[in-house]
Amino acid sequence: MGALRAWLALAARMVPRDERSRWREEWESDLAAAERAGLGPAGRVRWAVGVMWAGLSFRTEEMSMDGWGREFRLAVRGLLRRPAFTAVAVVTLALGIGANTAIFSVVNGVVFQPLPYPDSHELVSITTEFPTMGFAEFWVSPPEFMELEERARSFESMGAFRPYQVSVGGGEQPERVTAAIATASLFETLGVTPRPGRTFDETEDVPNGPAVAVMSHELWTRSFGRDPDIVGSTIDLNGVSTEIVGVMPPGFDLEDNGIEVWTPAALDRTNFQNRGSHYLEVVGRLRDGVTPLAARRELASLVQTWADDSPGAGHVPSPQAHPIAIELLQEEVVGDVRTALLILMGVVGFVLLIASGNVANLLLARAEDRQREVSVRVALGAGRWRLVQQFLTEGLVLSTMGAVVGLGLAWASLQALRVASPGDLPRLGEIGLDGTVLLATTGVTVAVGILFGLAPARHVLGSTATTLRDGGSRTTIGRGGLRSLLIVTETALALVLAVGAGLMIRSFGQLAQVEPGFETENRIAFQLYLPSSAYPTNTETSVLYRQIIEGLEARPEFEGAWLTSSIPTVQTLNANDTEFEGLQRTQDGPAHNVDYYTTVSAGYTEAVGIELIEGRRLAPTDDASGTPVVLVNQALADRFYGGRSPLGERIRPCCGGGPFLEIVGVVGNVKQGGLEEESGTEIFMPEPQVGGRSLHVMAKTTGRPETAMDVAREVVRGIDGSLPLASLRTMETVVGDALSRARFLTTLMASFAGLALLLAGIGTYSVMSYAVTQRSKEIGIRMAMGAKSGSVVRMVMGQGLKVAGVGLGLGLVGAWLLTDVLESLLYNIEVWDTVSFVSGPLLLAGVAVAACWLPALRATRVEPVTVLKEE
Amino acid sequence: MTPIRMTQATAFVLRALATGHRHGFEIMEVTGLASGTVYPVLRRLEGERAVSSAWEDEAEAREAGRPRRRVYELTPHGEALAQMAAERLREATRFLTDEGLAGA
Incomplete structure (x- = not known):
């Protein structure tokens, strides 16, 4: 029994x-x-x-759904009964969850989602390196590409391409778009087929082959109204009548170049001589089962004996001087943005933690208010599970409300992000609130909801016995510690963000103060391409450019106009081999290679404010009949001629065996490759002597540059209506764009840090307010005993600031440990920057003082009589 | 009030209560239902206010020489449900007997 x-x-x-x-x-x-x-x-x-x-x-x-349903109704009713509490909690959570959802969408779209090609994990980018010249991720020369294709066994296929600008005619209006030369094998490597039509094949991808092209879905839609007969029809590309053989599917692009037209690379498969000319970007598809590491090993071993298999001079791949590197294509595309985005993800994670801390605090306070009610229910036999269920439901309802509002915020922020994001943020089109993002948000919401539910439940249930024994008048068992812990954590997290934001702001300040080496005020620039069909030789192109310059200068809106082959801060690195007459190549000496080749018209260097250091500038007399001359920049003079003057020395630019050019002047350095980059070595060649089919016109305006832009368009149209103007913009926009990524990151970082600061301030304030309310009896007695307001303020402030102080201390340690990750994003600022490490804590201390001061003031207004009467 | 799920077990228990069987074990005996069925039905009916329950008088139990018993009683709502249950059971019987099969 x-x-x-x-x-x-x-x-x-x-x-x-x-x-x-x-x-x-x-x-x-x-x-x-x-x-x-x-x-x-x-x-x-x-x-x-x-x-x-x-x-x-x-x-x-x-535990059935019936029970949950009842609790859900109760929770919603309870929250609606306290609209102020609910609103504060929901808005706080919405800010945290919204910021996280928005940034996670960006991280997910840019970093985590695979590239939009079949089996994109097999795709790698193949580059070369010139360690002695400081070039990593350099281009590949055609002979190297052909040898790679033949020798490397790790790849199923590989293709090469190189973007360029092209004028497209035959559509609704002439247009300047980005095109790329591509090997026929590129499309097969990427695994994407056109619809409609086909890609060009190997019989067309040969020197002097037929003029064929594939166009993007976007160009087909925009300029050709999705003409169903586009395949087989001809369009005008740089003045050449070209047959369209196919249209790529929507969104097809490579490495975010915005490529709209693909034409055959037409590599000469018999020529293995031109080794100095590195210009191809190469994409390979790994064979099934071959890892990037295995491919890397194979290339490393091939490079060992490359020279033996490719007799000939110069730039043959070798282990030390010219290795070959591979990287997953995804890494190549996402590049250094990854670090920045992951840091931002961490930052918004901190913001969510702080927001959650505040809401947990609110719920704790509320739970304590209800402690007596809960204790009575427990004593009367209410199941613990029922009470836990009640708290959990409340937490989940609250976090879900926060998530719904947060998703709205995230959606709106993403729209704003798309507009405000820098042009160089890759894969922008792939960012959105998709299933993965919603799943992540749901996960965060449920986790936060459970945390909010369980923490107060545990807290309240844990102390019910004590509450009853004490008659319910004391409700503060262990609570002070938990609340203080929340404030310490919030303050510490906010400080880490404040220091981080301080570093970013200081770095941005440094960057914005960089002397670009040229003037931008009242200057506009645009690019022209003169097709060889209409302008076959240098003489014709020179004449036309002259006409345009004169046309602009004849208008009162312009003070003058000049030609240049590239615009500062956005110039692509040339890194061309260059012959220096009389200079010996030595093992330890600099490689005979120049970073930037720039073709300019007379007066250009002066007009944009490039300083003349020695000798003379280019003059109108430096024309086709004059002695071939060149200007060099200070960096080049220093690098190759040491302390002595290079005037009168002669150099011969790369490739083609042209004449030696005499150095007639030395000018200042210009930040051609971007504000963050070192100014490279540069030569300026006179346009009449070297010619140029695709040049930029830089014009100085008399009034607002924006109004002069229309005039520039009109002048060019009056001279040759078929020429599209590309990249027409003010020079201030160009330099502004060069700062855009730094500005974008700094703005985001500073906004999130500001939000964190605000939330931490509110958190401290609410805890201190609550503490004052709890201690009002004690304060009343003290004041009845004759304590002065000053000592009450000191007491309250002391309590609050002690907690904030611990938070600041921990935050400093956290910042010291974590700001390291910012290093790659900082320009000209140490990660231990004193200004940031002092101003961050000061700012946060200020917030803490303000947050404690108000409750302290309230404490002095406690009426001793009233408080004692209440007892 | 949420409508009661009128399962066969619920109908049996209601019928047992309506015919004066007022204790858990009694209901099991008269309906032939297992304890694992009867107690949950009783609890559900009580939750839906179809049944009320109370302990019988301690003195009465002592007199009878047994522990006190829980006494169940139909509320007016429960009585209406019991009538409905009786009707259902009658229909079921009709259906399962020759009468019902002949009529089919």
């Missing part, structure tokens, strides 16, 4: 606590009745199993 009763007791344990004793007694009574009725052993076992089943079903019913 004893065993049966023990079993019964066990079954009773399954029953929710508030009903446990009743059912146990009832079952014992029924068991006695059963025994009296002469129930046999089998009947007893059946009965006992049934009782256990009943106990379990009581428990599961309690």
